[in-house]
Amino acid sequence: MNLRPATAEDIDWLVELRAVVMCPNLERVGVFDPAEVRQRFRNGYVPDNTRIIVTEDGREIGCIAVRAEPEAYWIEHFYLDPDTQGRGTGTAVLRQVLSEMPEDRPVRLNVLQHSPAGRLYSRHGFVLEDEDAVDRWLVRHPAERPALSS
Numbered sequence: 001m002n003l004r005p006a007t008a009e010d011i012d013w014l015v016e017l018r019a020v021v022m023c024p025n026l027e028r029v030g031v032f033d034p035a036e037v038r039q040r041f042r043n044g045y046v047p048d049n050t051r052i053i054v055t056e057d058g059r060e061i062g063c064i065a066v067r068a069e070p071e072a073y074w075i076e077h078f079y080l081d082p083d084t085q086g087r088g089t090g091t092a093v094l095r096q097v098l099s100e101m102p103e104d105r106p107v108r109l110n111v112l113q114h115s116p117a118g119r120l121y122s123r124h125g126f127v128l129e130d131e132d133a134v135d136r137w138l139v140r141h142p143a144e145r146p147a148l149s150s
Helices: 008-028 034-044 089-100 117-123
Strands: 002-005 050-054 060-068 073-080 107-112 127-131 135-140
Touching: 002 089, 008 034, 008 050, 008 060, 008 073, 008 107, 034 073, 050 089, 060 089, 073 089, 089 117, 107 117, 117 135
Parallel strands: 073 107
Antiparallel strands: 002 050, 050 060, 060 073, 107 135, 127 135
């Protein structure tokens, strides 16, 4: 698995990937809107913050974005092709991205309620900070960062 910088030209396939990945989870919480799920990604896509996940054989299978803010780093738009999920790729990507971050501030993200991705984040030291009926906001504090697990 490799990570390459994203470009503006990646947006179309990433929009579709997000729609495919998010559909089951958004339907489960009763908020799936096909147009909205695509437009929301278009509105928030920043190629400079985004890296494309590439397999060893050159297939582009996902993305992850990190946005640096003065008070925290935010992990955003972490999507993997459903056919590649459950094989350790998400763990490898998250481990790599976290290891590259300075430990000067917390790392935050949000995940949908009951999303299987929540288990991945929990294994990497993220804890619940807040939640509502749809989302859970998780944080990983610098002082509490455990050794990165598999």
